[in-house]
Amino acid sequence: MIVVVDFGSQYNQLIARRVREHKVYCQIEPPHVDLAYLRSLNPEGIILSGGPSSIYEKNSPKINPDIFKMGIPILGICYGMQFMVDALGGKVKRAAKREYGFAELIISESQGIFKSLKDTVQCWMSHGDSIDRLPPGFTATAFTDNTPIAATADFNRRLYGLQFHPEVEHTPKGKQMIANFLFGICGCKPNWTMKAFATETIETVKQTVKDKKVILGLSGGVDSSVTAVLIHKAIGHRLTCIFVDNGLLRLNEAAKLKTMFKEHLHINIRYVNASSKFLRALAGVIDPEKKRKIIGKIFMDVFDAEAFKIRGAEYLAQGTLYPDIIESRSAFGGPTSIIKSHHNVGGLPKKMKLKLVEPLKFLFKDEVRALGKEIGLPDDLVWRQPFPGPGLAIRIIGEINAKRLSVLRKVDAILIEEIKAAGFYKKLWQSFAVLLPIKSVGVMGDKRTYENIVAIRAVTSRDAMTADWAKLPHKLLGKISNRIINEVNGVNRVAYDISSKPPSTIEWE
Numbered sequence: 172m173i174v175v176v177d178f179g180s181q182y183n184q185l186i187a188r189r190v191r192e193h194k195v196y197c198q199i200e201p202p203h204v205d206l207a208y209l210r211s212l213n214p215e216g217i218i219l220s221g222g223p224s225s226i227y228e229k230n231s232p233k234i235n236p237d238i239f240k241m242g243i244p245i246l247g248i249c250y251g252m253q254f255m256v257d258a259l260g261g262k263v264k265r266a267a268k269r270e271y272g273f274a275e276l277i278i279s280e281s282q283g284i285f286k287s288l289k290d291t292v293q294c295w296m297s298h299g300d301s302i303d304r305l306p307p308g309f310t311a312t313a314f315t316d317n318t319p320i321a322a323t324a325d326f327n328r329r330l331y332g333l334q335f336h337p338e339v340e341h342t343p344k345g346k347q348m349i350a351n352f353l354f355g356i357c358g359c360k361p362n363w364t365m366k367a368f369a370t371e372t373i374e375t376v377k378q379t380v381k382d383k384k385v386i387l388g389l390s391g392g393v394d395s396s397v398t399a400v401l402i403h404k405a406i407g408h409r410l411t412c413i414f415v416d417n418g419l420l421r422l423n424e425a426a427k428l429k430t431m432f433k434e435h436l437h438i439n440i441r442y443v444n445a446s447s448k449f450l451r452a453l454a455g456v457i458d459p460e461k462k463r464k465i466i467g468k469i470f471m472d473v474f475d476a477e478a479f480k481i482r483g484a485e486y487l488a489q490g491t492l493y494p495d496i497i498e499s500r501s502a503f504g505g506p507t508s509i510i511k512s513h514h515n516v517g518g519l520p521k522k523m524k525l526k527l528v529e530p531l532k533f534l535f536k537d538e539v540r541a542l543g544k545e546i547g548l549p550d551d552l553v554w555r556q557p558f559p560g561p562g563l564a565i566r567i568i569g570e571i572n573a574k575r576l577s578v579l580r581k582v583d584a585i586l587i588e589e590i591k592a593a594g595f596y597k598k599l600w601q602s603f604a605v606l607l608p609i610k611s612v613g614v615m616g617d618k619r620t621y622e623n624i625v626a627i628r629a630v631t632s633r634d635a636m637t638a639d640w641a642k643l644p645h646k647l648l649g650k651i652s653n654r655i656i657n658e659v660n661g662v663n664r665v666a667y668d669i670s671s672k673p674p675s676t677i678e679w680e
């Protein structure tokens with residue numbers, strides 16, 4: 172395995188993904204990680220990530236420099252390299268000119284990281300500081316017009332540094348460089364597959380849970396579904412899933428999920444229909460944050476009460492993913508964790524002292540999908556687009572009631588049907604409809620209408636942190652609009668949302 176030390180770069184998750192794409196397991200640790208713990212992980216190599224700081228800033232992140240004496244190959248990227256150079260007796264200076272964007276990298280030493288790479292390759296730069304003087308034992312291995320030491324190595328101690336970012340797509344040979352580090356320098360074996368992960372995780376769950384019972388809050392999304400199937404494979408009927416119907420789900424969603432889990436996957440599922448409780452509490456509520464608070468609170472109460480009925484349960488399973496873990500302890504906290512905090516519906520039932528089981532906590536979303544496929548989840552579940560915990564409540568702008576829910580459900584069903592039929596469903600991060608709180612004038616037959624407007628939102632994204640509005644074909648948009656206006660009573664206008672995130676968000680509320 173490889174350890175990535177997170178110095179706060181926006182690319183640190185990308186580094187981990189790049190390593191895993193080569194089938195080598197990789198874990199991200201904060202700079203204050205204890206070296207004894209680091210050694211106990213037995214890594215074959217360490218990557219020091221980039222970061223937004225200058226090493227001369229007072230509070231810039233630091234790792235114990237004894238890391239360089241551990242005898243483990245180390246690759247420093249950008250800030251990671253500057254930290255290494257400084258710690259080992261070299262000098263880093265503020266460059267006269269900030270370098271940002273593409274640069275031509277001229278390789279002078281075709282070995283180590285640059286093995287089989289020759290002459291000039293394109294690379295992606297993003298830095299202010301650069302190396303002024305190398306520490307003893309290091310040589311310069313590549314340069315650019317603007318940066319005389321764009322890469323460096325101490326071949327004896329197996330310490331390497333790159334000023335540019337090999338993990339981004341703008342460095343086309345970056346994949347090869349990372350492979351050189353993993354296989355040529357660290358001697359890793361490409362044996363981390365989802366199959367191996369599934370076998371290992373099922374075994375760990377068995378060992379941990381033993382003969383006890385586990386409860387899981389099922390939402391129908393990919394993460395909780397994969398968690399459920401994985402745990403079911405480990406402990407069978409001792410897993411009970413609780414599925415709370417909040418009355419804010421899409422058309423036929425609850426029924427489909429019940430059938431899938433009970434009849435196809437043979438997993439214990441307790442269905443709690445709490446729709447009226449939620450809808451009663453939401454009556455007249457317009458403020459989105461109030462809606463979220465109400466839904467979160469009732470969810471917890473209903474879930475608690477149901478979980479309490481399951482006697483002898485000792486564990487609570489959750490589909491927490493790796494980005495949640497990394498973001499909550501990132502070197503610079505960052506606003507991402509705050510924006511996301513309201514997303515983590517759930518938590519521990521209050522009356523019970525449950526221990527957590529989080530089998531996906533080291534996986535990224537696309538890996539969870541691959542795992543789901545590996546352990547036999549149907550495509551329909553594996554490829555589900557994310558759906559927010561508060562459901563349609565935050566897609567009905569303004570007041571929520573049974574009538575408006577019914578209108579939005581019909582619109583949404585048409586939209587998803589057409590998006591799937593056109594082959595766009597898997598390509599989009601999310602696609603959904605939003606019901607607006609205003610009416611517009613239309614004409615149907617010879618009659619004037621005065622009805623609702625719906626907005627269609629379709630976005631592409633890697634991780635929901637940023638998103639682009641999807642450039643769907645006009646013909647498809649036209650068909651969706653026609654069908655909605657013709658088939659759904661109460662809608663006479665369809666608009667398409669052409670805003671990206673930032674500055675907009677994916678959901679409207």
Ligand code: XMP
Nearest residue numbers: 463513514557558559560561635676677678
């Ligand atoms: P925004 O709207 O913040 O959404 O760009 C980013 C991602 O998070 C989802 N989302 C939520 N998920 N509870 C959830 O479980 C929420 O309150 C919530 N709000 C937004 C959204 O669907 C998108 O995938």
